[in-house]
Amino acid sequence: MNFTFTEEQQLFADSVRRFALDHLEKDALKRAHGPRFPFDVAQLMSRQGLMGITIGEQDGGQGGSLMDAVIAIEQVAYVCPRSSDVVQFGSFGPIRTFAEYGTPEQKARWLPDLLQGRTVMSLGMTEPEAGSAATDLKTTARPDGSHYILNGTKVFSTFSPDAAIFLIYVRFGPGVGGIGSVIVERGAPGFNIGQPSSFMSGEQWCELHFDNCRVPAQNVLLGPGGFKKQMAGFNVERIGNSARALAFGRYAFNKAREHVATREQFGRPLCEFQGLQWKFADMAIKLEGAQLLLYRAAANADRGFPSAYETAIAKAACNQVGFEVAHESIQAMGATGYSCETLVEYCMRRCRGWMIAGGSVEILKNRIAEHVFDRRFDQRGRHADAAE
Numbered sequence: 434m435n436f437t438f439t440e441e442q443q444l445f446a447d448s449v450r451r452f453a454l455d456h457l458e459k460d461a462l463k464r465a466h467g468p469r470f471p472f473d474v475a476q477l478m479s480r481q482g483l484m485g486i487t488i489g490e491q492d493g494g495q496g497g498s499l500m501d502a503v504i505a506i507e508q509v510a511y512v513c514p515r516s517s518d519v520v521q522f523g524s525f526g527p528i529r530t531f532a533e534y535g536t537p538e539q540k541a542r543w544l545p546d547l548l549q550g551r552t553v554m555s556l557g558m559t560e561p562e563a564g565s566a567a568t569d570l571k572t573t574a575r576p577d578g579s580h581y582i583l584n585g586t587k588v589f590s591t592f593s594p595d596a597a598i599f600l601i602y603v604r605f606g607p608g609v610g611g612i613g614s615v616i617v618e619r620g621a622p623g624f625n626i627g628q629p630s631s632f633m634s635g636e637q638w639c640e641l642h643f644d645n646c647r648v649p650a651q652n653v654l655l656g657p658g659g660f661k662k663q664m665a666g667f668n669v670e671r672i673g674n675s676a677r678a679l680a681f682g683r684y685a686f687n688k689a690r691e692h693v694a695t696r697e698q699f700g701r702p703l704c705e706f707q708g709l710q711w712k713f714a715d716m717a718i719k720l721e722g723a724q725l726l727l728y729r730a731a732a733n734a735d736r737g738f739p740s741a742y743e744t745a746i747a748k749a750a751c752n753q754v755g756f757e758v759a760h761e762s763i764q765a766m767g768a769t770g771y772s773c774e775t776l777v778e779y780c781m782r783r784c785r786g787w788m789i790a791g792g793s794v795e796i797l798k799n800r801i802a803e804h805v806f807d808r809r810f811d812q813r814g815r816h817a818d819a820a821e
């Protein structure tokens with residue numbers, strides 16, 4: 434067992450850090466307060482080889498491991514938190530599932546623009562009546578000759594105001610076995626994108642309405658029975674959410690540490706007060722513990738998909754720790770931390786979202802409890818079989 438980066442990983446981390454300091458640090462504050470996808474950063478990262486880290490070289494990616502992508506997300510986030518969303522998009526998001534299961538024609542058509550930072554993809558899974566219970570989704574895909582006809586509504590999709598293509602979870606038939614996914618292009622007939630709404634983080638999302646939307650059959654990514662594969666791919670997305678949450682917590686921690694080491698009150702640096710020292714000790718314990726869980730899940734996955742259990746435990750830990758540490762960092766910095774001129778308050782707002790998005794902390798704990806007791810706990814109660 435080894436708890437340090439390999440020489441190669443350290444060199445990679447150093448190079449990403451230098452890139453971030455040279456190109457991303459200057460506008461970090463402005464970028465964090467911008468609601469839309471930073472295409473300029475995506476194009477810069479593409480030239481730097483930071484898009485498609487987890488995607489095979491044959492598909493235009495970098496052929497790296499999940500751990501490489503975690504290292505990249507961390508090093509970018511420590512300098513410019515908002516830019517780490519681009520690493521998420523390019524290596525962990527729906528693009529990873531797409532690259533795994535897409536046909537050669539689908540990949541040739543859409544991957545180059547995505548990996549070059551010219552377009553962005555959004556994931557449409559959640560519906561007004563299907564949040565945590567994702568398999569309750571109602572959006573239907575009905576065959577019609579060489580096309581499918583989609584009907585339904587999706588909500589909360591990240592990057593939806595900017596996306597050119599959407600990976601939409603649909604129902605081809607009843608039950609979990611009837612769920613699959615389809616690629617829908619912006620502008621498809623019957624596809625209406627609502628006005629942007631804002632999350633607490635400042636990010637925007639749009640309602641997606643499918644009203645007899647016609648999609649060519651070649652756009653099916655996973656047909657009926659694809660749900661399990663989609664969720665396996667989704668575990669990669671969860672690792673990216675874990676990595677960003679923890680890195681945002683560490684960003685806030687670093688800012689707060691600098692602050693209490695230099696700011697004086699009562700004639701002494703704040704760090705000389707034990708009440709603050711213990712806060713930082715507690716934060717360090719939390720950060721280090723969650724870091725090990727994250728690295729375990731990522732390192733064990735290598736170039737494949739991570740284990741559902743290791744991902745659940747890492748994400749629950751990283752999401753909670755990221756939020757708690759950012760929250761405590763604000764307290765340690767007083768009004769300066771609460772001010773929008775530092776990114777500490779931004780980190781707290783972003784981390785709060787990941788406690789809900791991509792598998793809420795409660796849903797992850799349900800999965801962890803199933804592992805603990807080595808049995809399945811049906812969340813639907815006695816009537817579940819009838820519903821599925």
Ligand SMILES: Cc1cc2nc3c(=O)[nH]c(=O)nc-3n(C[C@H](O)[C@H](O)[C@H](O)COP(=O)(O)OP(=O)(O)OC[C@H]3O[C@@H](n4cnc5c(N)ncnc54)[C@H](O)[C@@H]3O)c2cc1C
Pocket residue numbers: 555556557558559560563564565566588589590591592632786787789790791792793794795796799812
């Ligand atoms: C920042 C952000 C980004 C998002 N991005 C996307 C995206 O790109 N694409 C997309 O499709 N969706 C996205 N979502 C939506 C997200 O997937 C859902 O918010 C999530 O699945 C929870 O669903 P819900 O909000 O409807 O809450 P609900 O499912 O209504 O849950 C409400 C509360 O009850 C808890 N709860 C529910 N069921 C149980 C249970 N069985 N046991 C214990 N507690 C339970 C939940 O944990 C939660 O705290 C995003 C959400 C956020 C906040």
